[in-house]
Amino acid sequence: MGFLEVTLTLLSGFKTTFFIFIATLLLSLPLGLIITFGSMCRFLPIKILVRTFVWIIRGTPLMLQIILVFYGPGLLWDMDAMARTTAVLIAFVVNYSAYFSEIYRGGIESVSKGQYEAGQVLGLTKVQVFFRIVLFQVIKRIVPPMSNEIITLVKDTSLARIIAVEEIIMVAQRYISAKALIWPLFYSGAFYLIFCGLLTILFWFIEKKLDYYHS
Amino acid sequence: MAILEVKNIHKNFGKTKVLKGVSFSMEKSEVVAILGSSGSGKTTLLRCINFLETADKGQILVEGKPIFDASDKRKKSASEIRDMQLNFGMVFQSFNLFPQYSALENVMLAPKLLAKERADFRQNKKQIYKEIEQTCIQLLDRVGLSQKLSNYPCELSGGQQQRVSIARALALNPKVLFFDEPTSALDPELTGEILKVIRDLARKQMTMIIVTHEIEFARNVADRIIFMDGGVVVEEGAPQYVIDNPQNERTRAFLSKLSER
Structure with a gap:
């Protein structure tokens, strides 16, 4: 079994890994913001509902959530099983939105009241205050915690194998049963390492870009 | 006619009565200094007039x-409050400049956003923005x-930041x-x-x-002093x-405490 062949096979598994990663990221970044608005809502029932939801999502293992999304609808309502990747994506997006929403909330609440007031007395609308004044300051503040969470996401994608989605770990593991080879499994770690390295450089670059001022 | 008239403003925070019926009026071009010890309600009064707080009672x-009547229970829309707000400009103790923007x-920022509501904005966008920029440069020159x-706020001294915030408030031509x-x-x-x-x-x-707490400054620049307690x-x-010949006991106590410093 050649090194090159294993590399190519693992790379095809990494494609799925990357797909889960990028789709989760793109969907949960905006969804997290909506959850944030819910958990900061002045209307108490919505706030309680959203915070309970965040508690449940953060309080149970992602692995369990994936299993629940995949098998739950069939067991409860006798529905046809959905595509495995869809189930994984739903679980991941919901889970990561909940985590992102808390990071956003921390960022938004750290912007001083004076910034809102200054915007208000200058006649800016609430929407203008948020998008022209607050949001940018929030982004700058949440880059470090977000990069942490996003790097965790890269490795969490391996949980998808619990419902047999062919991401890189699953592909690598197959070499054990099929060819009695264990090194491809360890080799798969290099793929994560390189990808997280690239992300780290990207976040470093973003932080640097936003470093032109401090408040 | 008075440019600003404040009638019988009351404001409570929970059970604490901060303003218990403040009234005054001022003429155009007049400079009024409000003095008083901390907790006398000076800042709350300013915040009520500027819609940062809603007064419980009174009129403006x-x-x-x-532009404001506490007995009018009809809820005002955000845009109505905004139009009223534009009568006034406010300079804060802590500057509150936007750190991500240059001076x-x-x-x-505010004049540009406001200009978008002008009917001729689409046709004359470039021209309008250019005029705003010219005016704002002049304002910063003036201070x-x-x-x-x-320069970004973090690159300026406190005094320079406060001058930027004065220029920022002037940019909307407040009354x-x-x-x-x-x-x-x-x-x-x-x-x-x-x-x-x-x-x-x-x-x-x-x-x-x-x-202000700068008594000497108030004496020099203000046409009228309002002392609150x-x-x-x-x-x-x-x-x-x-300042020089206070009739009220509390004014005298406040001024003598200041002169002891």
């Missing part, structure tokens, strides 16, 4: 037109910061400009440059209300009366 009129961008247009202890967050050697700017504005007939106006009048 601008040029005879009521010039801080001053231009002595023509060399700092592209009345409010200062909430504009020098309290500054080192003593920097307060002078702010007071100089305010004095210059007074000379140019700007209508202003200044909450315990949420009411205790004494008001020309500086030579209120």
